[in-house]
Amino acid sequence: MAGDGASIDIGITKAITAPFKILSFFAIGFFVILVGRMAIDMWILADDSQDALEPPTAVIARELERASAAPAFMGSTHDRAIAWANFITEWFYRKPGLLKNASPDAAPTEQAVRRGVRAVDFAIGRALTGSQVISIRAAVVVAYLPG
Numbered sequence: 001m002a003g004d005g006a007s008i009d010i011g012i013t014k015a016i017t018a019p020f021k022i023l024s025f026f027a028i029g030f031f032v033i034l035v036g037r038m039a040i041d042m043w044i045l046a047d048d049s050q051d052a053l054e055p056p057t058a059v060i061a062r063e064l065e066r067a068s069a070a071p072a073f074m075g076s077t078h079d080r081a082i083a084w085a086n087f088i089t090e091w092f093y094r095k096p097g098l099l100k101n102a103s104p105d106a107a108p109t110e111q112a113v114r115r116g117v118r119a120v121d122f123a124i125g126r127a128l129t130g131s132q133v134i135s136i137r138a139a140v141v142v143a144y145l146p147g
Contacts, residue, residue: 030141034134056129060085063136070143081139085132092131098124 067081093099 030138034137034141037137038130038134056125059129060132060136063133067136067140067143070140073143073145077139077143080142081136084135084139088131088135089128093124093128099128 064078064081068078070077089099
């Protein structure tokens with residue numbers, strides 16, 4: 001009966017790891033759906049006559065309008081979308097210093113880093129807009145979860 005202990009250990013391990021496997025499956029699926037939706041928006045539904053990118057404020061306004069039309073699930077979807085977009089902005093762009101201007105009394109190294117960041121402001125702005133759109137769409141997806 002030496003094999004009984006080993007099978008119990010394997011069973012306990014599977015019981016402990018199963019919820020994490022299920023959660024990771026749903027998380028990966030969720031992000032695949034979000035990225036797929038953005039790809040459809042960018043390549044399939046894109047208007048070929050437009051040469052310029054849509055201004056970031058217009059993109060965010062359109063997404064928040066869609067969030068307003070979504071059903072309320074555990075609170076206002078519009079408010080949740082704004083809160084999530086603000087969270088993304090604060091923790092991924094402001095706290096690391098990507099959106100903060102250098103003060104005149106900053107160290108020379110800090111001022112050099114700020115000049116380099118300002119050189120890629122367009123890319124940072126587009127990344128910020130994309131992150132906010134993803135967070136707003138995630139809030140809308142949550143509104144459509146079965147209750």
